[in-house]
Amino acid sequence: MSHYQIAVIVGSLRRDSFNRKLADAIAKLAPPSFSFSQVQIGDLPLYNQDDDASPAASVTRLKTEIAAAQGLLFVTPEYNRSIPGVLKNAIDHASRPYGQSAWAGKPAGVLGVSVGAMGTALAQQHLRNILAYLDVPTLGQPEAFIQAKDGLFDEAGNIGVDSRDFLQGWMDRYVAWVTRHAA
Numbered sequence: 001m002s003h004y005q006i007a008v009i010v011g012s013l014r015r016d017s018f019n020r021k022l023a024d025a026i027a028k029l030a031p032p033s034f035s036f037s038q039v040q041i042g043d044l045p046l047y048n049q050d051d052d053a054s055p056a057a058s059v060t061r062l063k064t065e066i067a068a069a070q071g072l073l074f075v076t077p078e079y080n081r082s083i084p085g086v087l088k089n090a091i092d093h094a095s096r097p098y099g100q101s102a103w104a105g106k107p108a109g110v111l112g113v114s115v116g117a118m119g120t121a122l123a124q125q126h127l128r129n130i131l132a133y134l135d136v137p138t139l140g141q142p143e144a145f146i147q148a149k150d151g152l153f154d155e156a157g158n159i160g161v162d163s164r165d166f167l168q169g170w171m172d173r174y175v176a177w178v179t180r181h182a183a
Contacts, residue, residue, distance in 0.1 A: 007069035011076030011087035023075040029171040041090040052097040066102035071178035078123035107181035109174040119145030
């Protein structure tokens, strides 16, 4: 049996982020052959093409962690009907310089949770557009537009009973996707 290291990119820097909680909780639904590690993006400088020849240590670390992963998991909030700037900044850093993208060919899943009834539907769609351009094969179905409400997480921080079947189904499809597409 192969082992799959998954780089988790959470699009929120907030300490008590619903999306960080979701990333932690959904990872527990994966089989033991999958390991999840959240990639730090809050310390990245703003992307500037002038820095491509001599990237900051945080940028080199990001690209190394992405390159070492067999799959990607993006868990993002929705800010102003799109992805947060900190997530776009991380995507830009790891995709540059042109022709040296760390993202290319890495199978990905996209999730998000929000207090709004639509969850993070528009942010996820924008992210999928970006990932398509970057040659990141992204799980299309099932989509998971999750509303943060009582019971989403239990007292221990796990996925709550009312959402467990749906999110276990999502994880099962994600595992199959990564297994099929990982290089």
